[in-house]
Amino acid sequence: MRESVVRQCADLYGMDLTLEEITDCDGCRSGTGRVFSGCVNCEIRICATGKNLDSCAFCGQYPCELLNEHFARDPGSRTNLERFSDRS
Numbered sequence: 670m671r672e673s674v675v676r677q678c679a680d681l682y683g684m685d686l687t688l689e690e691i692t693d694c695d696g697c698r699s700g701t702g703r704v705f706s707g708c709v710n711c712e713i714r715i716c717a718t719g720k721n722l723d724s725c726a727f728c729g730q731y732p733c734e735l736l737n738e739h740f741a742r743d744p745g746s747r748t749n750l751e752r753f754s755d756r757s
Contacts, residue, residue: 678707681743726754
């Protein structure tokens with residue numbers, strides 16, 4: 670499974686991760702410190718947590734330029750995000 674995540678991160682986001690960097694994650698809003706290494710400096714995550722949002726789908730500026738760039742790389746992520754937030 671970790672190999673699959675490494676490949677997907679490389680293909681979709683151009684990230685160069687090792688198997689060891691694929692760790693458990695409690696989600697972007699968790700206070701545990703267990704956040705996927707690829708997400709630590711994620712601009713979308715930083716923006717949503719800075720606005721104290723449960724999800725960026727609840728933002729008044731949804732979808733913003735950052736999200737539109739992400740959706741262009743991974744169209745399924747928009748569907749998942751909107752399903753999560755009941756925006757669909």
